[in-house]
Amino acid sequence: MAIAFKQETFRNDFSYRNSPENIRRFPFPFDRDEYMYSVNMEPHVRGRTGTVYENLIDVDEHYVAEMHDRALVLKEDPLRYQALPHMMSAQWDTLELLMEEQAAGYPEHFTLIRNGDQWRWINRPLGIDDSFTFGDASTLPCEPFEYITRQAQGDFCIVDQRDGNLWMDAGMVTTQADWSLDFDIGMNFMEWHGPVPLAHQIGVFDRALKFLLNLQQGKPTRRFNWTMTINPRLDTSPENYHKWGPDRTTVTPDNVGEKVHLRVELQSLWRLPRSNAILFVIRCYLMNMEELATVPKWARRFPRVLKTLPPELIDYKGLTRFRETTIDWLSKYDDGAPTSPGIYPD
Numbered sequence: 001m002a003i004a005f006k007q008e009t010f011r012n013d014f015s016y017r018n019s020p021e022n023i024r025r026f027p028f029p030f031d032r033d034e035y036m037y038s039v040n041m042e043p044h045v046r047g048r049t050g051t052v053y054e055n056l057i058d059v060d061e062h063y064v065a066e067m068h069d070r071a072l073v074l075k076e077d078p079l080r081y082q083a084l085p086h087m088m089s090a091q092w093d094t095l096e097l098l099m100e101e102q103a104a105g106y107p108e109h110f111t112l113i114r115n116g117d118q119w120r121w122i123n124r125p126l127g128i129d130d131s132f133t134f135g136d137a138s139t140l141p142c143e144p145f146e147y148i149t150r151q152a153q154g155d156f157c158i159v160d161q162r163d164g165n166l167w168m169d170a171g172m173v174t175t176q177a178d179w180s181l182d183f184d185i186g187m188n189f190m191e192w193h194g195p196v197p198l199a200h201q202i203g204v205f206d207r208a209l210k211f212l213l214n215l216q217q218g219k220p221t222r223r224f225n226w227t228m229t230i231n232p233r234l235d236t237s238p239e240n241y242h243k244w245g246p247d248r249t250t251v252t253p254d255n256v257g258e259k260v261h262l263r264v265e266l267q268s269l270w271r272l273p274r275s276n277a278i279l280f281v282i283r284c285y286l287m288n289m290e291e292l293a294t295v296p297k298w299a300r301r302f303p304r305v306l307k308t309l310p311p312e313l314i315d316y317k318g319l320t321r322f323r324e325t326t327i328d329w330l331s332k333y334d335d336g337a338p339t340s341p342g343i344y345p346d
Contacts, residue, residue, distance in 0.1 A: 002108045005064040005125055011072075016232035016286065022061055023291050027052045027266050028343045029224035033304040035313075041211060044220035044268045051344075052266060055105030056220065057098060058283060059153065064125050066153050066175075066234065073174040073235050074150075079182045080237075081146050083158070083170035090158045090170065091145035092135060093272035094279050098148045123151055145170060154283035157181075161276060165189055166212060169277075175234040175284045177227050177263060178318070183238070215278060217271040225265040225282075227317045228326075232261055232286045251322040256329045257290040260322060262302070289329060295345045299333035306330075 008015045018026070047053025052060075073080055083091060099121055103112040111122040117134045128151065132139035140147045149156045149172035158170040166189040173181040184191075189209050215221065229236055230247035251259055263286055270279040293299040306319075306327050314320055340346055 003059065003061055003063070003106070003125075006061050008062070008065045010065070010069045010232055010234040014231050014233070016062070016065070018287055018291050019061060020294070023287065023294055024345060025051050025060070026287050026291075027224065027264050027285055028262075028295075028298050029226045029264050030301055030305050031341065031343050033301050033339060034308040035305045036310075040223045041208070041221045042223070044222035044270075052283075052285070055101065056268070057101035057105060057152065057281070058266070059102060059106050059109070063153055067126060067151060069234055070150060070172075070174045077239060080174045081149075081172045082181060082185050083143060083145055084186070087145075087158055087160065087170040087275070087277070088137070088143075090160070090272055090275035090277040090279075091137075091143055093274050093277070094156065094158060095144040095148040096134070097270060097272070097279065098152050102152070126151060146172065154281055157280040157282070158272075159189070159278045159280060161213065161278065164213070166209065166278065173237075173282075176237055176282070177225075177229075177265070177284075178236055178238060178241075180238045212269060212278060215269060215271045217273055220268055220270040222266060222268040225267055227263050228319055228322075229261045229263040229286065230259050230322070232288070234284060234286075248318065248321045251325055253325060253329060256322070256325050257293070258288055260326050260329075261286045261288045262292060289326065293330070293333050296333070297339055297346050299330060300335065300337065301339045303327045303330040303334055304339075 006017075006019075008017065010016055044056060045053075046056060052058045099110070099112045102110040109124050111120075113120040113122075114134075117136075118131065119134050120129070120131045122129050130140070137143055145156075145158070155173045155175050156171065157168055157173065159166040160169045161167075168181075168184050168187050171181040171185065189212075190205060211221075230244070230251060233244050233247070236244050247259075263284060266283045266285065268281045268283075270281070272279055292302060303326070306323055309319070309323075314323060
């Protein structure tokens with residue numbers, strides 16, 4: 001079934017909204033009434049119809065608008081895309097993976113035609129129809145990694161595996177939750193996770209690195225991450241903190257339902273076949289509290305989660321100024337009833 005793509009904005013007038021159907025498929029990340037850091041990895045396999053797991057690379061109603069916003073970010077700051085010279089093989093790996101998954105999952109919108117190394121890529125939502133030689137970057141308008149990630153929702157990092165560690169050596173990062181590709185490029189796994197509180201002390205990243213170093217081709221894995229954002233702003237980068245940071249002071253009991261958004265990252269990791277690098281896909285989803293409250297189970301569970309957060313996480317995620325206001329606003333939806341296990345709506 002063809003997707004009805006929305007014309008909307010993630011800046012200025014913030015016209016972004018979720019349709020009722022898109023609310024139901026939102027990847028709500030809490031399977032219980034409390035939260036603490038964990039490795040929380042699971043196989044990235046296709047799941048039930050009508051969820052973000054239906055296809056391994058998800059495309060939804062916000063696709064066209066998100067790609068427009070990415071183009072605006074890159075025009076303002078070209079360093080949101082970077083790839084070190086030795087990553088060209090991994091760039092082609094990524095192009096192949098994303099084209100294959102989008103064409104397989106959404107054939108009404110994307111078509112990939114291959115005749116040896118002569119490829120044709122048709123992206124109907126964005127009006128793209130390009131023929132090129134796979135492996136020859138001169139036949140594309142830009143580097144292969146940039147070319148395909150300008151056409152895929154989420155952020156993308158390619159990490160190279162060497163010396164018993166993972167190194168951030170390429171990225172397309174325009175929808176990040178307060179971290180900088182320009183700062184992290186060339187860092188190893190432990191270095192770029194350095195600012196995260198609590199998780200280091202309980203060994204989360206040691207276990208995660210060991211797991212990822214043994215990631216197998218054809219067996220991608222996934223996990224959730226989450227934070228909260230004021231206004232439906234995709235670009236919450238350190239470079240633009242002066243634009244979004246002050247928003248945290250604008251939440252009131254009257255506007256919390258519209259302004260405060262749950263920001264969820266569905267992170268998937270893929271071993272790439274030629275380069276042996278790992279593609280790290282960070283797909284961002286946004287939903288405000290009014291939309292969340294239309295699902296009774298989530299409206300009961302989320303304030304309970306917020307109440308149980310350790311102080312270190314409240315500070316790290318930047319929730320201090322509006323957490324209590326959000327809990328108070330959601331409290332009218334919590335009747336004290338138990339919530340069912342798992343993340344899906346009842």
